[in-house]
Amino acid sequence: MLDLKFIxxxxxxxxxxLSAKNDRRGIDEILxxxxxxxxxxxxxDALKERRNKVSMEVARLKKEGKDASTIIAxxxxxxxxxxxxxxxxxxxxxxxxxxxxxxxxxxHSSVPVAPDEAGNVEVRGWGKKPEFNFTPxxxxxxxxxxxxxxxxxxxxxxxxxxxxxxxxxxxxxxALINFMLDLHTQKHGYREVSPPFLVNRASMxxxxxxxxxxxxxxxxxxxxxxxxxxAEVPLTNLFREEILPADRLPIYVTAYTPCFRxxxxxxxxxxxxxxxxxxFDKVEIVKIVRPESxxxxxxxxxxxxxxxxxxLGLHYRVRLLASxxxxxxxxxxxxxxxWAPGVEKYLEVSSCSNFEDFQARRMDLRFRPLPEARPExxxxxxxxxxALPRTVIAILEQYQTExxxxxxxxxxxxxxxxxxxx
RNA sequence: GGAGAGGUGGCCGAGUUGGCUUAAGGCGGUGGUUUGCUAAACCACUGUACGGUCAAAAGCCGUACCCUGGGUUCGAAUCCCAGCCUCUCCGCCA
Numbered sequence: 001m002l003d004l005k006f007i008x009x010x011x012x013x014x015x016x017x018l019s020a021k022n023d024r025r026g027i028d029e030i031l032x033x034x035x036x037x038x039x040x041x042x043x044x045d046a047l048k049e050r051r052n053k054v055s056m057e058v059a060r061l062k063k064e065g066k067d068a069s070t071i072i073a074x075x076x077x078x079x080x081x082x083x084x085x086x087x088x089x090x091x092x093x094x095x096x097x098x099x100x101x102x103x104x105x106x107x108h109s110s111v112p113v114a115p116d117e118a119g120n121v122e123v124r125g126w127g128k129k130p131e132f133n134f135t136p137x138x139x140x141x142x143x144x145x146x147x148x149x150x151x152x153x154x155x156x157x158x159x160x161x162x163x164x165x166x167x168x169x170x171x172x173x174x175a176l177i178n179f180m181l182d183l184h185t186q187k188h189g190y191r192e193v194s195p196p197f198l199v200n201r202a203s204m205x206x207x208x209x210x211x212x213x214x215x216x217x218x219x220x221x222x223x224x225x226x227x228x229x230x231a232e233v234p235l236t237n238l239f240r241e242e243i244l245p246a247d248r249l250p251i252y253v254t255a256y257t258p259c260f261r262x263x264x265x266x267x268x269x270x271x272x273x274x275x276x277x278x279x280f281d282k283v284e285i286v287k288i289v290r291p292e293s294x295x296x297x298x299x300x301x302x303x304x305x306x307x308x309x310x311x312l313g314l315h316y317r318v319r320l321l322a323s324x325x326x327x328x329x330x331x332x333x334x335x336x337x338x339w340a341p342g343v344e345k346y347l348e349v350s351s352c353s354n355f356e357d358f359q360a361r362r363m364d365l366r367f368r369p370l371p372e373a374r375p376e377x378x379x380x381x382x383x384x385x386x387a388l389p390r391t392v393i394a395i396l397e398q399y400q401t402e403x404x405x406x407x408x409x410x411x412x413x414x415x416x417x418x419x420x421x422x
Numbered sequence: 423g424g425a426g427a428g429g430u431g432g433c434c435g436a437g438u439u440g441g442c443u444u445a446a447g448g449c450g451g452u453g454g455u456u457u458g459c460u461a462a463a464c465c466a467c468u469g470u471a472c473g474g475u476c477a478a479a480a481g482c483c484g485u486a487c488c489c490u491g492g493g494u495u496c497g498a499a500u501c502c503c504a505g506c507c508u509c510u511c512c513g514c515c516a
Contacts, residue, residue, distance in 0.1 A: 041473050045485045052444085052485090055497045059441040068496085075496040243432095243470090372452070375470080 017106030119322030127315035175415035195234035206363030208329030294379035352383030
């Protein structure tokens with residue numbers, strides 16, 4: 001959520017940022033309603049001041065046994081006017097709120113301005129594309145041959161877009177989760193959390209999934225709950241409506257959760273194999289930090305995610321997203337893309353974003369810069385560290401051998417208990 | 423799911439026959455006086471949001487906030503309705 005006062009005082013800056021984010025709604029109506037809102041507050045507050053004073057007068061007269069009916073009758077009309085003003089103000093504020101909910105965050109000045117992914121910029125690469133003296137197989141073929149992936153089984157129990165790992169595949173999943181959590185908690189300073197996978201509407205609003213992405217979310221209507229699309233939602237909302245003491249920041253938390261996405265409108269897009277699915281596992285890293293350090297924190301958060309890929313020995317590249325390709329709530333996003341030679345594509349395994357105070361404002365999360373200082377909004381960041389299925393794809397396809405077996409990355413061997421999937 | 427109890431400031435805790443309560447009192451915290459230093463004692467201050475004033479900040483003025491949202495009333499922490507949460511007991515259950 002953008003600050004109403006900021007919009008009022010910097011309308012042109014806001015317009016420029018929104019247009020870079022492909023927003024078509026604009027802020028004109030918000031500015032008009034805000035004007036009206038302030039008029040209403042001014043008039044109502046003046047009348048309330050009068051009413052409060054007269055109320056004390058009524059109490060005094062009654063106590064002295066005198067008659068107060070004249071001023072009571074007079075105050076009746078004042079009160080009626082106040083409730084009319086308050087009613088209109090509530091309506092105006094509700095309308096402003098509703099419009100504000102749909103306004104995306106503004107891009108940071110270092111973000112390339114472009115309408116879509118064609119404007120993304122490659123920042124760096126790591127490792128080299130592995131070379132094969134045979135044609136590398138796609139992961140679904142490897143997975144089926146090795147008996148670690150049962151897509152027909154998944155389709156039978158749930159439908160298209162679901163995964164069932166079996167045998168070593170299932171264990172690989174668990175090994176990756178443990179490896180990633182251990183890395184982030186032991187080497188990068190994150191505190192491990194095991195949160196609920198179902199969250200309420202306020203949480204989904206807080207991190208910015210709602211209202212814009214509602215149709216992409218699985219919902220349990222009867223209970224007013226949503227299946228989380230990412231651990232970002234419970235992890236960040238853990239601090240919703242808090243005023244954190246000065247010494248509490250920075251907060252680094254991580255969690256493994258499954259993630260549920262309807263992928264509405266994505267039918268037929270990259271659907272072969274396990275690249276785009278309705279449920280997948282992910283280890284997420286989240287930071288809540290002081291505003292002045294958030295862009296340094298973003299760089300180190302990206303490095304924390306990259307460390308996973310590097311430890312796994314996977315070739316990848318880092319891309320800075322263009323303004324029009326970023327998510328609703330983000331001010332700056334880096335994507336990490338792992339190479340998948342079997343499908344000959346770079347796959348997004350991590351998306352690392354700084355949301356600045358956009359989420360904090362939506363969820364009323366604040367901190368005190370100094371022990372006695374007034375509260376401010378901290379900056380929130382998160383990144384995947386990493387998304388599992390695509391990491392599995394990269395491992396299977398990058399580590400495959402001519403025999404159709406898959407070597408296990410060194411670092412996973414102790415977790416998995418085998419050096420090769422055969 | 424059923425029955426009951428309860429939700430008041432950073433914390434504890436009064437106030438619920440509506441009006442000198444602009445939320446008592448205490449604890450904690452901050453500043454000060456005293457002091458060689460510390461402690462004690464004493465004094466003062468104490469939250470959040472919005473609006474106004476100001477170039478801006480501070481300050482000042484005002485309004486709102488006693489779980490949330492409505493309502494009754496000239497006036498609501500206090501009365502009414504709905505919801506959320508916590509605790510206790512029962513039922514169900516991995």
